[in-house]
Amino acid sequence: MNKEERYDLGIKTLKKMISDESLNTIGNMKNISPDFWDMIVGFGYGEVYAREGLSLSKREIVTITSLITQGAFDQLEFHIRAALQVGLSENDIIEIIIQCAAYVGFPKACQAMIIAGKVFQEKE
Amino acid sequence: MNKEERYDLGIKTLKKMISDESLNTIGNMKNISPDFWDMIVGFGYGEVYAREGLSLSKREIVTITSLITQGAFDQLEFHIRAALQVGLSENDIIEIIIQCAAYVGFPKACQAMIIAGKVFQEKE
Amino acid sequence: MNKEERYDLGIKTLKKMISDESLNTIGNMKNISPDFWDMIVGFGYGEVYAREGLSLSKREIVTITSLITQGAFDQLEFHIRAALQVGLSENDIIEIIIQCAAYVGFPKACQAMIIAGKVFQEKE
Amino acid sequence: MNKEERYDLGIKTLKKMISDESLNTIGNMKNISPDFWDMIVGFGYGEVYAREGLSLSKREIVTITSLITQGAFDQLEFHIRAALQVGLSENDIIEIIIQCAAYVGFPKACQAMIIAGKVFQEKE
């Protein structure tokens, strides 16, 4: 797999996870640094998410848990939407956050729950 | 569910996840603080892990990811063993760590992989 | 103590710490996940904050320090108000933040000080 | 060096790094806690940044990396401006963020890149 094939596989993987509109939004990164955008798509989605051996929905359990644990809440909404897209239910996400409460404490779990609540409400 | 029932459910849940020997080891906590041991078992395993709505194997994906992200490596070995016990494969665990690499960086992922390698080798 | 008694004790503890208005605001959590709200009140305030052996004001020293150290600034305002309610002075809070500066670095201490300054000004 | 000389050296160092306008803005800290302001200027800029043995531009590499790693994004804009002022180029900053991606993961690197992009655009 050369660099272009990797990029193409990354875009293909992203399209399974998010809307074209969201893809356009995050694609603005290429105006700041085309190389960094290439790494996000090529490495992140072409080389990591695209791997066999763990489903996209289980990969999103990892992602959401890691974002909550590190307090990276600005990116949580994006990945809660992606998680719902690849097969997790709203209840799965609530359970992930509750499981996190015991492992990272209530402050981060509360903040995650508020963001999840907002995403769920917008989908109705 | 009163406090005793909650404790009993916690022990029952723990027994699905770890050996009696491991349970004895972590049970030493009650010599330092019986109340804290009660919280770990009653709240952690009786109230959180025992919840329906997410399988024990998916809860261990959350736990392992959170431990790696926060750098709590002293407890990772315990939960890799528990994860294998409740149905995750060695390959699942490797994939979780690789997924983490993109989200927490290589240093923590490397350290997790070394610990996983040690657990896998001991099981052979 | 059964689950309901624990919840009631949690609400009673919360009422010592925050206004009815604040309680209503955070109570919105029950619309997202009633179980999680139950854990916050029952476990957090009924089982942890309500414990004897450490005063509410010393518990708030722990809480504020932990929020600053983990960068959970969205919840700091709430707990600075609670801290003032249970007996810490504005000067105590400034000293806690200065002590934190040596332990977590200036960036997080600065951000905490700005939030504290805002709370103090609103109270005047 | 006594306390006043240290403060003066801190102000002198800050003036090499930021505009008078920025200095006025951060100087609002002295209305919340004059002692804390004194520590920021005296210790942070008079005792640490003012040290010989590492250039201001290399000190800003340390600062920017540390802010990204700890997720202290509210202070990143200030230090990206300071970094450009003391001799780092826009491309240097992009490379620092890309290097960070491998060490802290993509979520924090993405957020840093968005903030850098905003600063670069405003300077045009």
Add this chain to the structure above:
Amino acid sequence: MNKEERYDLGIKTLKKMISDESLNTIGNMKNISPDFWDMIVGFGYGEVYAREGLSLSKREIVTITSLITQGAFDQLEFHIRAALQVGLSENDIIEIIIQCAAYVGFPKACQAMIIAGKVFQEKE
């Protein structure tokens, strides 16, 4: 207060908190970097811990909480001993750790409790 007076006040403050033996041990830092040792004593203990407005025992609540929250367990034993020296009881320390459990999660609280248990046992 000039630099030497600040250093002397730092040593005086440290002597209230730790044994001469412990002071000798940490003093080895001056063989690696005399300037850094000077900052630890002068800034940390002469300028921060020595401040009026918060007792040494309350400052140690801040310190212990911050160390647990950031996972800096290599320094926890030192500060649990100092905390006992300046007036906190073993039970106070257990309560601080239990309060932390709700705010940082069980993994870090467990690890802190194990270290506390070891210090308590050695003192018997």
Add this chain to the structure above:
Amino acid sequence: MNKEERYDLGIKTLKKMISDESLNTIGNMKNISPDFWDMIVGFGYGEVYAREGLSLSKREIVTITSLITQGAFDQLEFHIRAALQVGLSENDIIEIIIQCAAYVGFPKACQAMIIAGKVFQEKE
């Protein structure tokens, strides 16, 4: 650049930074997960470290700062050695750690200084 060329460039970059002996040691990773080893070398060293636009010595300032900030001390010794290899002096490393003290607090800076001291002593 295809996957093999990327791997080869990674090895070439690593050889500028560490001894053959160290390369052998970290190469044990391929026995746990060949794919992960491939990512470390190919992505980490072939795609990130090998980039133009920032010297290897400045990349190591980023790496060392990030490791200290996230508390990844198990990997710090490796990178202090690499930093000395690519042109940083012992004094540069001491200054990086002192700069970190103001940004991440003294506990992590102290631990870093102890590790640095050990590396310096072994080189003598």
